[in-house]
Amino acid sequence: xxxxxxxxxxxxxxxxxxxxxxxxxxxxxxxxxxxxxxxxxxxxxxxxxxxxxxxxxxxxxxxxxxxxxxxxxxxxxxxxxxxxxxxxxxxxxxxxxxxxxxxxxxxxxxxxxxxxxxxxxxxxxxxxxxxxxxxxxxxxxxxxxxxxxxxxxxxxxxxxxxxxxxxxxxxxxxxxxxxxxxxxxxxxxxxxxxxxxxxxxxxxxxxxxxxxxxxxxxxxxxxxxxxxxxxxxxxxxxxxxxxxxxxxxxxxxxxxxxxxxxxxxxxxxxxxxxxxxxxxxxxxxxxxxxxxxxxxxxxxxxxxxxxxxxxxxxxxxxxxxxxxxxxxxxxxxxxxxxxxxxxxxxxxxxxxxxxxxxxxxxxxxxxxxxxxxxxxxxxxx
Numbered sequence: 001x002x003x004x005x006x007x008x009x010x011x012x013x014x015x016x017x018x019x020x021x022x023x024x025x026x027x028x029x030x031x032x033x034x035x036x037x038x039x040x041x042x043x044x045x046x047x048x049x050x051x052x053x054x055x056x057x058x059x060x061x062x063x064x065x066x067x068x069x070x071x072x073x074x075x076x077x078x079x080x081x082x083x084x085x086x087x088x089x090x091x092x093x094x095x096x097x098x099x100x101x102x103x104x105x106x107x108x109x110x111x112x113x114x115x116x117x118x119x120x121x122x123x124x125x126x127x128x129x130x131x132x133x134x135x136x137x138x139x140x141x142x143x144x145x146x147x148x149x150x151x152x153x154x155x156x157x158x159x160x161x162x163x164x165x166x167x168x169x170x171x172x173x174x175x176x177x178x179x180x181x182x183x184x185x186x187x188x189x190x191x192x193x194x195x196x197x198x199x200x201x202x203x204x205x206x207x208x209x210x211x212x213x214x215x216x217x218x219x220x221x222x223x224x225x226x227x228x229x230x231x232x233x234x235x236x237x238x239x240x241x242x243x244x245x246x247x248x249x250x251x252x253x254x255x256x257x258x259x260x261x262x263x264x265x266x267x268x269x270x271x272x273x274x275x276x277x278x279x280x281x282x283x284x285x286x287x288x289x290x291x292x293x294x295x296x297x298x299x300x301x302x303x304x305x306x307x308x309x310x311x312x313x314x315x316x317x318x319x320x321x322x323x324x325x326x327x328x329x330x331x332x333x334x335x336x337x338x339x340x341x342x343x344x345x346x347x348x349x350x351x352x353x354x355x356x357x358x359x360x361x362x363x364x365x366x367x368x369x370x371x372x373x374x375x376x377x378x379x380x381x
Contacts, residue, residue, distance in 0.1 A: 044084060
């Protein structure tokens with residue numbers, strides 16, 4: 001029997017996270033932290049640590065909270081709804097997931113507890129200036145040097161780098177397409193330089209440059225004795241979970257954007273009646289709700305498949321593609337309903353409009369999702 005209801009515990013999780021975000025990171029706080037070099041709502045981040053919300057991808061034995069990806073969807077819908085400025089995605093999902101997938105038992109024990117508690121903020125260096133989402137986009141070189149490695153190159157779009165205690169970096173260790181490994185690098189390593197970059201969403205992004213940065217052999221996830229070039233497979237696995245949660249974040253943002261647009265259309269009067277009474281606008285809102293419900297179902301299906309061990313190689317990029325497109329379309333339509341005032345900083349809709357596009361471009365953009373879906377649909381051609 002098909003059951004589309006969340007459990008009582010998941011409803012409680014939703015209420016708790018919504019309440020925390022409303023209290024500790026209202027949209028006024030979001031505005032204050034735009035383009036901030038740190039960019040983190042610290043009070044909210046500390047509460048997340050106390051409540052175990054950082055342990056989403058972390059095993060019980062390493063301080064994790066034993067949450068499923070379906071629980072993660074509930075959490076990320078609320079993070080998308082509130083636009084909470086937190087490093088949860090890069091630290092507790094991507095970095096923690098990479099350590100779980102590729103790290104030795106000793107590396108997991110050493111690194112994951114701090115991430116799960118929120119005491120350690122980790123971020124990831126994946127994309128590079130001029131590079132893409134496929135393996136060949138990773139050109140930062142990791143050259144063997146004695147018992148360790150030397151890293152040379154640059155990473156772009158590294159979120160919360162100035163606040164991070166740890167960087168998980170994808171680096172090329174060979175000439176093959178997927179000869180890539182993952183390295184745990186301290187942000188204060190000699191030769192490492194960070195420079196803040198401004199984005200359309202005014203979030204906290206950095207370019208990180210590695211100029212002959214030396215790291216020991218055990219900085220490579222898997223340890224110095226593991227087979228080289230296994231990092232891409234681990235990263236790709238982590239990104240499937242990440243794409244699903246990014247899609248859930250898009251659903252949450254789109255839901256709030258549509259809610260405030262519906263409220264505005266009901267109360268704003270023009271030519272003697274509410275905007276919602278004009279058929280064209282009411283149909284825009286109806287189409288948006290239909291697309292949003294479809295996006296939420298697709299995200300939940302992808303999370304269910306991932307949580308039950310079923311293949312998500314098609315569903316994860318489908319969820320990311322459709323949910324982010326829906327978020328972008330809904331916020332663009334909402335700007336039209338609000339009219340010119342929707343672009344002014346005093347109105348909340350512009351916050352969601354800008355972040356919708358940023359999320360669509362990040363962590364598998366539209367073309368990357370379409371390539372993956374096509375590969376799953378077409379197979380070998």
